[in-house]
Amino acid sequence: SKKPVRVAVTGAAGQIGYALLFRIASGEMLGKDQPVILQLLEIPDEKAQNALKGVIMELEDCAFPLLAGIEAHSDPLQAFKDTDYALLVGARPRGPGMERADLLAANAQIFTAQGKALNAVASRNVKVLVVGNPANTNAYIAMKSAPDLPAKNFTAMLRLDHNRAASQLAAKTGTKVGDIKKLTVWGNHSPTMYADYRFATTNGQSIKALINDQVWNAETFLPTVGKRGAAIIAARGLSSAASAANAAIDHMRDWALGSNGEWVTMGVPSNGEYGIPAGIVFGFPVTTENGEYKIVEGLEIDAFSQECINKTLAELQGEQDGVKHLL
Numbered sequence: 001s002k003k004p005v006r007v008a009v010t011g012a013a014g015q016i017g018y019a020l021l022f023r024i025a026s027g028e029m030l031g032k033d034q035p036v037i038l039q040l041l042e043i044p045d046e047k048a049q050n051a052l053k054g055v056i057m058e059l060e061d062c063a064f065p066l067l068a069g070i071e072a073h074s075d076p077l078q079a080f081k082d083t084d085y086a087l088l089v090g091a092r093p094r095g096p097g098m099e100r101a102d103l104l105a106a107n108a109q110i111f112t113a114q115g116k117a118l119n120a121v122a123s124r125n126v127k128v129l130v131v132g133n134p135a136n137t138n139a140y141i142a143m144k145s146a147p148d149l150p151a152k153n154f155t156a157m158l159r160l161d162h163n164r165a166a167s168q169l170a171a172k173t174g175t176k177v178g179d180i181k182k183l184t185v186w187g188n189h190s191p192t193m194y195a196d197y198r199f200a201t202t203n204g205q206s207i208k209a210l211i212n213d214q215v216w217n218a219e220t221f222l223p224t225v226g227k228r229g230a231a232i233i234a235a236r237g238l239s240s241a242a243s244a245a246n247a248a249i250d251h252m253r254d255w256a257l258g259s260n261g262e263w264v265t266m267g268v269p270s271n272g273e274y275g276i277p278a279g280i281v282f283g284f285p286v287t288t289e290n291g292e293y294k295i296v297e298g299l300e301i302d303a304f305s306q307e308c309i310n311k312t313l314a315e316l317q318g319e320q321d322g323v324k325h326l327l
């Protein structure tokens with residue numbers, strides 16, 4: 001049988017953590033033959049540590065055959081020790097009256113510390129996924145704080161936007177989500193993201209040709225996907241934690257086990273592709289194989305798409321400028 005791998009999760013006692021840990025432990029993320037050791041991080045606060053204890057009791061009570069160990073930590077240097085995968089979920093939410101600059105600064109502090117800790121103690125091949133918002137910028141900060149690790153190992157979650165877009169397109173075309181291929185989402189995990197179905201197919205047919213309605217694209221589809229998180233909070237009174245956790249599982253599974261030639265969306269540091277300045281963590285179409293992702297290159301960017309990409313890029317550059325002095 002396989003040797004266990006180490007999976008670190010931060011913010012482990014939070015809402016997303018609660019929807020995520022049980023699925024990692026059951027083998028949905030890394031395969032039904034891959035034992036895992038969970039290395040869970042929560043803030044030192046007594047309430048959070050107690051909540052984490054409760055979650056661990058439940059993990060024990062699931063008697064998952066693949067769960068080879070569970071650790072609870074309040075220090076990232078311990079939580080990230082030798083870790084092969086790190087899911088950075090915990091982040092500082094925007095409090096009442098909190099300015100954007102304060103939010104960026106609070107998160108810069110968290111992700112600088114976590115990047116440094118990963119740099120010091122994680123596996124040299126660690127695969128990092130940032131879920132905590134602002135996810136792209138937090139991933140950028142962690143990456144910049146970990147100069148001894150490959151920059152390409154730091155990624156941000158755009159997969160929820162991708163999955164939301166797939167679901168809207170399946171409904172619109174009357175086909176199944178599983179039949180949709182070559183969809184992508186460019187840019188920031190925020191309402192400025194650009195979900196792009198120009199290349200997408202369903203059952204081999206062009207989705208753009210099937211829908212043939214640019215007004216629907218610009219005025220219904222993009223706002224629906226972009227504001228889906230807010231719509232769920234309005235309906236449920238709570239955030240979209242389960243679908244966020246599901247997207248995190250999808251992202252890591254495809255990165256680790258491969259996408260079989262299919263496109264998926266990941267937020268990854270640019271190497272200058274599509275004119276995105278190097279280092280910016282940006283949503284791109286990628287394919288994955290043997291534990292590596294590759295940005296799909298050579299796609300045509302039309303005027304409407306360029307405008308959308310410029311807008312989400314400008315937002316990301318604004319966030320990056322806002323944290324520059326903190327790095």
Ligand code: NDP
Nearest residue numbers: 011013014015016048090091092093131132133239240244
């Ligand atoms: P959640 O588990 O619901 O969310 C955690 C983070 O994920 C937030 O930044 C949230 O962003 C982000 N997120 C990304 N996509 C989504 C989505 N689709 N729906 C909802 N959230 C999304 O938060 P909780 O408050 O329940 O739990 C967070 C835990 O992290 C707490 O237990 C806390 O103790 C811990 N924490 C750890 C910190 C640290 O490591 N230093 C700092 C702060 C908290 P958004 O805020 O935009 O919804």
